[in-house]
Amino acid sequence: MFLKKVYTLVFLRNETQILLGLKKRGFGVNKWNGFGGKVEQNETIIDAAIRELKEECCVVVNKCDLKNIGHLEFTFEGDSLLMDVRVFSASNYQGVPVETEEMAPKWYGYDEVPFDNMWPDDRIWFPYMVKNKLFFGKFHYKGFDTILNYELQELKSMETFYKNKK
Numbered sequence: 001m002f003l004k005k006v007y008t009l010v011f012l013r014n015e016t017q018i019l020l021g022l023k024k025r026g027f028g029v030n031k032w033n034g035f036g037g038k039v040e041q042n043e044t045i046i047d048a049a050i051r052e053l054k055e056e057c058c059v060v061v062n063k064c065d066l067k068n069i070g071h072l073e074f075t076f077e078g079d080s081l082l083m084d085v086r087v088f089s090a091s092n093y094q095g096v097p098v099e100t101e102e103m104a105p106k107w108y109g110y111d112e113v114p115f116d117n118m119w120p121d122d123r124i125w126f127p128y129m130v131k132n133k134l135f136f137g138k139f140h141y142k143g144f145d146t147i148l149n150y151e152l153q154e155l156k157s158m159e160t161f162y163k164n165k166k
């Protein structure tokens, strides 16, 4: 039996670049990642995605501009936590990303993504995101550096995926 916690993860992207943030504190510190965090009680997943993006790099995105592009699940050996991460992409937004107490943002070309300083799973599913393919990934970790096993699949539609998900 797992204890599920829902998280958001947002990537701002254009044709040639993706915005990553260097996490300055807490879980995943010193790793480059998208922007996101835990969904709070009485908050929708989309509202959490918008709030976390604003808190972490001061950018505002409208609901209609956030596209759900993937679903990731992380479990850890000897731990009952299941991290349920909803991945979003947006190319329309308001404001210029700025550094906050939590994240230092930086634009990267798709061929210069710093995978060596990211979660190890990122290099496995990023290619799907970059090719605009929808995806579902499940990763089981030992500690935070070693993937013991994983599954990754391309999805036809996120709606169908969530409709059929138990």
Ligand SMILES: Nc1ncnc2c1[nH]c(=O)n2[C@H]1C[C@H](O)[C@@H](COP(=O)(O)OP(=O)(O)OP(=O)(O)O)O1
Binding pocket: 007, 008, 009, 010, 025, 026, 027, 028, 033, 034, 035, 036, 037, 038, 039, 074, 083, 085, 119, 120, 121, 122
């Ligand atoms: N393995 C992996 N790959 C890619 N992305 C992630 C992981 N593990 C993760 O946790 N993440 C993502 C999911 C979330 O976007 C963040 C983690 O959120 P966190 O910073 O813990 O949540 P907050 O609500 O911001 O936490 P507080 O610092 O406010 O307590 O990383």
